[in-house]
Amino acid sequence: MYRYLQKGGKAGKMYVASPADSSLLSLLHESFKIMELRFANYDHDGVGTLMFRELQRELSLVGFTDMEKLEEAFRKIDFDGNGTLDFSEFICLLYFWVNVGDYSQFFRHPDNAKIVHQAFNLMETSMIRYDADHNRRLSKKELDDFFSEQLPKAVPYYNNIYVSSGLKDQGEIKFPAFMYLIYETLCEMPESSISGKYRGISFKPSKAIQGSSAVGENSEFWKELKVAFSVLEADFVRFDQDKNGFVDYAEITQAIPATRPRYDRLDTLSRLEHAFHQVDLNQDQTLDYFEFCYLCFMMTQNGSYLDLVDQTEGATHVKKAFINIHTCYRSFDADRNNRLTYDEMENFCNAQFGIVPANLQKIFGEIAQKSSSANGQEALDLVRFMKLLYVLVCPTAKFAPHQYSPGKRKASQQVVSILKPPKSDRPPRFKVVVPSKFVKEKLLGQGGQGTVYKGKYEGFPVAAKTMLGNPDAQLIADTLREVDFFLRLDHPNCHLLLGAKTTLENGGIMLLTEICENGSLFDCYSTKRMRFDVCTAWRICMECAQGFKVIHDLGFMHRDIKSL
Numbered sequence: 001m002y003r004y005l006q007k008g009g010k011a012g013k014m015y016v017a018s019p020a021d022s023s024l025l026s027l028l029h030e031s032f033k034i035m036e037l038r039f040a041n042y043d044h045d046g047v048g049t050l051m052f053r054e055l056q057r058e059l060s061l062v063g064f065t066d067m068e069k070l071e072e073a074f075r076k077i078d079f080d081g082n083g084t085l086d087f088s089e090f091i092c093l094l095y096f097w098v099n100v101g102d103y104s105q106f107f108r109h110p111d112n113a114k115i116v117h118q119a120f121n122l123m124e125t126s127m128i129r130y131d132a133d134h135n136r137r138l139s140k141k142e143l144d145d146f147f148s149e150q151l152p153k154a155v156p157y158y159n160n161i162y163v164s165s166g167l168k169d170q171g172e173i174k175f176p177a178f179m180y181l182i183y184e185t186l187c188e189m190p191e192s193s194i195s196g197k198y199r200g201i202s203f204k205p206s207k208a209i210q211g212s213s214a215v216g217e218n219s220e221f222w223k224e225l226k227v228a229f230s231v232l233e234a235d236f237v238r239f240d241q242d243k244n245g246f247v248d249y250a251e252i253t254q255a256i257p258a259t260r261p262r263y264d265r266l267d268t269l270s271r272l273e274h275a276f277h278q279v280d281l282n283q284d285q286t287l288d289y290f291e292f293c294y295l296c297f298m299m300t301q302n303g304s305y306l307d308l309v310d311q312t313e314g315a316t317h318v319k320k321a322f323i324n325i326h327t328c329y330r331s332f333d334a335d336r337n338n339r340l341t342y343d344e345m346e347n348f349c350n351a352q353f354g355i356v357p358a359n360l361q362k363i364f365g366e367i368a369q370k371s372s373s374a375n376g377q378e379a380l381d382l383v384r385f386m387k388l389l390y391v392l393v394c395p396t397a398k399f400a401p402h403q404y405s406p407g408k409r410k411a412s413q414q415v416v417s418i419l420k421p422p423k424s425d426r427p428p429r430f431k432v433v434v435p436s437k438f439v440k441e442k443l444l445g446q447g448g449q450g451t452v453y454k455g456k457y458e459g460f461p462v463a464a465k466t467m468l469g470n471p472d473a474q475l476i477a478d479t480l481r482e483v484d485f486f487l488r489l490d491h492p493n494c495h496l497l498l499g500a501k502t503t504l505e506n507g508g509i510m511l512l513t514e515i516c517e518n519g520s521l522f523d524c525y526s527t528k529r530m531r532f533d534v535c536t537a538w539r540i541c542m543e544c545a546q547g548f549k550v551i552h553d554l555g556f557m558h559r560d561i562k563s564l
Contacts (some may be wrong), residue, residue, distance in 0.1 A: 433505030
C-alpha cells in the first residue's frame with residue numbers, strides 16, 4: 001500500500017525508517033534520512049530548492065486543502081526571502097507542520113511519520129534542556145554539552161562541521177541552525193547511510209542571489225543565464241516541428257510521452273492547458289520563443305521542467321535560473337508593484353553583474369512598456385524581464401530580436417461533424433487467453449503496477465495489460481473483481497474487455513481490451529486541435545451518458561470521469 005508514497009530516487013521508493021537500536025543517534029539518523037528522501041522526491045529537477053507552487057501541488061495530491069495555512073507557513077520558514085525553500089528551511093517547515101496539519105501528509109507510511117515526529121520532539125526538548133541561559137540560542141559550550149552527553153560518537157564530526165560551516169563566527173545559534181547542524185554531523189559519520197546531498201547551506205540570509213567578484217560576462221549569474229537560455233533554445237527548436245519559429249499547443253502536447261503514468265500525464269496536461277492560455281495573450285494557439293520561456297517558467301513553478309520537456313539535457317540549469325530570475329525580480333522590485341523600472345534594473349545589474357552594461361538603456365527602451373502599476377513609467381513585467389536578460393546575455397543568439405521577428409499567426413482549427421457513430425468491428429471475446437500468443441507492437445502506457453501494449457492476438461488488434469513484478473494477494477484480488485465487472489459490461493459505448501488470464505503461472509496476468517484507434521476525446525480536441533460542431537458534441541455526450549447508465553444499472557459508479 002505504501003510502496004510508491006515515500007520516494008527519493010529508486011533507492012528511496014520503498015524505504016521505511018528502521019532505527020538500528022533505541023538510541024537517539026539511530027532515531028535522528030533515520031528521521032533525517034527520510035526527510036532527505038522526501039525533499040529529493042519533491043525536488044524533481046534536482047536543484048536543491050522548492051518553490052511554493054511545487055509544494056502546494058505535491059500536498060494537494062495527498063488531499064491537503066488548506067493552502068492559506070500552507071502559504072503562511074511557507075513565508076515564515078522562507079528565512080532568506082527568496083521565494084524558495086532549501087533543505088534546511090524544509091526541515092523547519094516539517095518542524096512547524098504540527099501547527100498546520102499532520103505528518104501523514106508528507107510521510108504516508110505511519111512508521112516514517114511517527115519517527116519524524118519523535119525526532120522533532122527530542123530535538124526541541126534538547127534545545128530547551130541545554131539552553132542554560134534560556135535565551136533560545138545555544139552557545140558553543142551548550143552545543144558541546146549536548147553532543148558529548150547525547151551523541152558522544154558524533155563529537156569529532158560535530159567539531160569539524162562547526163568550524164568548517166562558519167557557525168563559530170555567529171556565536172550562538174538558533175533552533176533551525178541546531179537541527180541542520182545535527183543533519184550535517186550525521187552525514188559526516190562513516191556509518192551513515194544519509195546521502196548528504198543537501199549539505200553546505202549557509203545560515204546567513206540573503207534577499208537576492210549572491211553576486212560574484214567577476215563582472216559582466218564573467219559573472220556567475222551571467223554565465224548561469226547563458227547556459228539556461230541555450231537549453232531553452234534547443235528545447236524550443238525541438239518542439240517547433242514545422243520550423244516556422246512558433247510552437248503550437250499540438251506540438252507541445254505531442255511531445256509529452258503517452259507512456260507516462262496516466263494520472264501524471266493528466267495532471268501535466270491540465271496544468272499545461274491553463275498555463276498556455278495565460279501565456280498566449282492573443283489566443284492564436286501559438287507561442288514565440290519568449291512566450292515559450294514564460295510557459296516553461298510557469299510549468300516549473302507548479303512542478304518540474306521535466307514535466308513539460310521530457311528529453312532535455314539541462315533541466316537543473318533551467319530550474320535554477322528560473323528560481324534566481326524570480327528571486328531577483330522580487331528582490332529588486334523596491335516599491336513592490338511587480339514591475340522593474342530602469343533605476344531598479346541598474347541596481348540589479350550592479351548587484352548581480354558587477355556593472356551596468358553599456359547597452360542596457362537601449363535594450364530597456366526597446367522592451368519595456370509604460371505601466372499603470374509603475375505610475376506610467378516604462379517598466380518590465382516578469383516576461384519582459386526574462387526577454388531583456390536573454391537579449392543582454394545572448395546578443396547574437398538564434399532568437400535575438402535583430403534576426404528573430406516572428407510576428408503572430410492565426411492558428412487553423414478543424415471543425416468536425418460526425419452525426420452518426422463510425423462503424424466499429426469489435427474482435428470476439430476470447431474464452432482462454434494465452435500470453436505467448438500476444439504479439440507486441442507499441443507501448444501505450446506504463447504505471448506503478450503494470451504496462452499496456454498495443455498488439456495483435458490471434459490476428460485481432462488489441463491492447464494488453466500486464467503486471468509488473470510479482471503481484472501481491474491484494475492486487476490479484478482487485479484484478480479478479482475488475483475482470484468480473486468488465487465481463488458483465490457489454491455495450492457499444494463502453495470499453496470492451498476481450499478476455500483475461502488471472503493466474504500467475506505461464507506468462508502471468510494479462511487483460512486484453514479493444515483498441516480505441518482514434519485515441520481519446522482529449523487527443524481530438526487538444527492534441528489534434530479538432531473542434532466538434534454542436535450536433536456532434538451532443539451525440540458524444542448522449543453516448544457517454546448511455547454508457548454510464550449501463551454501469552449504474554450494474555450497481556457501480558465510475559468516479560473518475562475525464563476525457564483522457
